Amino acid sequence: MPRLIVTQFMTLDGVVEAPGGETTHRHSGWTMPYGTDDLVAFKLREVQEAGSLLLGRRTYEQFAEAWPPREGPFADAMNALPKTVVTSRAGELGWNATALVADRQLGGVRAAVQGLKEQEGDAPILVPGSASLVRSLLVWGLVDELRLLTYPVLVGGGVRIFPDDREKWAFELTTLDRFESGAVLHIYRLAGS
Structure with a gap:
């Protein structure tokens, strides 16, 4: 069964918002000065080892705009991965993505994500960004591993x-x-998982 891995860029004060230039924060792009070769190599390995991505709708929309036009090993890995998107909006998704349809009668998003974790295979389900979704996954006890890449800012x-x-x-x-660069990776596993 695949493990569910949350991977986050985080500031020293615990902020995950706008690490890469998004317009929602006045200090947007706070990861940019710390992008060293060793850090980039870690992130590349992470996406190459993943079996799929689980994304919230806003993160999906940002990624679906950013990654398809790019080239290179990281973009190739991001574009090829199957994606599951937690969303309340109906409609077709592009970029190799499927909407997570969560029936309220059958346990909603929580049950649907648990179902993803019970599928065949060992390649992990990677959850990058998606702060609202991650908060819920943590509350529900569905996160097997937390990868917190903390930046000195x-x-x-x-x-x-x-x-x-x-x-x-x-x-x-x-x-x-x-x-x-001074960024530090902390990897935590849920005790007993």
């Missing part, structure tokens, strides 16, 4: 992924890597 507030529901989930640190 504070941006004074913005969207965060951690829920404020007063639930407790124990994770175990499995990897701690420092990149040449």
Whole structure:
């Protein structure tokens, strides 16, 4: 069964919003000065090892606009991966994507994502960005692994992924890597998974 892996760019103050130039934050693009070769190589391996992407609708729309016109190994991997998009809007999706149809009577998004995790295969389901979706996945206990790529910058507030529901989930640190730029990768696995 595939593991569900959340991968996030994060500031020291826990913000995940606008890491790559999106217009929603006044400090947009805060990852850009830290893009060293070793960090780029890690992100390339991550998408090449994934079996699929699980995305929220806004992240899907941003990615579907950004990646198809690009070339190179990373763009090739992103464009080829099958994508599942959690959305409340009906309609066809392009870019190798399928809408997650979640019947409220059968448990909604939570049950549908659990169904994805029960499919055949070992290649992980990668969840990049998608802060609202990630908050729900954490609350539901569906995240098997958290990959937090923390950048040495504070941006004074913005969207965060951690829920404020007063639930407790124990994770175990499995990897701690420092990149040449000073960004640090923390990989945590859900305890007992």
